[in-house]
Amino acid sequence: MTTPGRVATDRPGPSAGGGRAGGGADPDVYELLRAAVLCAVGERGVDAANSSQVTALVREVVDRYQVRARSGLSGRALGSTASMVSRLCRSVLEYGPLTPFIAGDQVFEEVLIVGGEVSYIDGEGRLAMLDEPVSEAELRTVVERLLAGAGASVDESRPIVQAQVLDGQARLGVVIPPISSCLNASLRRYVVRRETLRELVALDTLSPQAAGLLAAATLTPTGLLITGPPSAGKTSLANAVLRAAPETLRVICCEDTPEIDPEHLMPFRWRTRRPGPDGTGGVTLRELVRTALGMRPDLIAVGEVRGAEAYELTRAGNAGCGMLATLHANSARAGLQALMSTAIMAGENVDARQVRVVFTSIVDLVVHLEREPLRDRHAGDGPIRRQVTEISAVPPLQGSESDFAVEPIFARKALGEPLRRTGAPLPEELRERLDRALAPRATTAQRVIEGKDQLV
DSSP: OOOTTOOOSSOOOGGGSHHHHHTTOOHHHHHHHHHHHHHHHHHHTOOTTOHHHHHHHHHHHHHHHHHHHHTTSSSOOOSOHHHHHHHHHHHHHSOGGGHHHHHTSSOEEEEEEETTEEEEEETTSOEEEOSSOOOHHHHHHHHHHHHHHTTOOOBTTBOEEEEEETTTTEEEEEEOTTTSSSOEEEEEEOOOOOOOHHHHHHTTSSOHHHHHHHHHHTTSOOEEEEEESTTSSHHHHHHHHHHTSOTTOOEEEEESSOOOOOGGGOOEEEEOBOOOTTSOSOBOHHHHHHHHHTTOOSEEEESOOOSTHHHHHTTHHHHTOEEEEEEEOSSHHHHHHHHHHHHHHHSSSOOHHHHHHHHHHHOOEEEEEEEOOGGGOOTTOOSOOEEEEEEEEOOOOOTTOOSOOOEEEEEOSSTTSOOEEOOOOOOHHHHHHHHHHHGGGTOOHHHHHTTSSOOO
């Protein structure tokens, strides 16, 4: 992209999308006119939310430019002033080039912004480029508008921001210079789903037997860790597990960005808060977890473990409650190691083996999910596959063992392959606990795992 404000005479034509979006205008001409409109809005005190006022002002600016261009006093004349007016109005009144995504006209999972380039993951999981010339300046304005609607902002003093935007329908992450070399942003849409374990079985995310084991885990205090790469479906699975829980379960959800929604449980839903301009008033995830442990919950649900809150989770066993947490990791065992490492870094003079012993007593099951790589996607493949590839039990450390041991109960060789029972038994203590909880249903954990009795 050329320098904003300078007219280029050798750019490609409408094949790049500029003809459709801006009436055949060079993108630099569009940026020049956009800046002129914004300046006029400020100088004249025009209400930027008033459609008729903005449209009249935009037409005036565009017509003035067109007259000067045709008389040779300005840049290249526009092929269609109506198209340019429409695009400029969309920039001021709506969300500029991101309007189709935000308005729902373009199906997407995630929009990615790098400087003045926009790409997106479409509804079938394929990566595509936005077919319209854009500028970093306009995208920065759009990002700031989205953040303002959520009561947040980004600037040099706070160059990294994550916020729920669009009335909680999406999560926006932004990084700007000097932390990044240019504007970096990710707008991730929350897919409006209310999946249950049964529905995840229908999608082949889980097998019926595996879903039954997870449902049984909600009947007694159980430590459940859900791991996987970004966008693998960890939060969706966490919500599905909670929807299988009895209505009497008392849950406290602790999150940076509210995504866990066990609506039928009437849970406490707490979220962190950034410090104010004076550096005070912030509430961390660690503080939320620590507070939750003192309020006698049946289950603490942590949306995403990334920091010092991991250390507070070591106390969940003493609190007599269950734990449900999600964490980025490449495998079930790697997830446990990451949880332990994070907890050790958060504590003072913490013995690594002691932390490992504590987590093996707290975490009963680790569920690992994988997401189909974008490089493997082809036209007509349908929705992207997100599947559980492993459900492992965590047996207690034995004797001189110095590292976690995980025992796969269910495993999938590769995405698309069946999720099969391995034949390995559950740890004795976990099996007995589940059997006691399942006794009123006249079944046992082993019968559920074998598929002889179904819970979902």
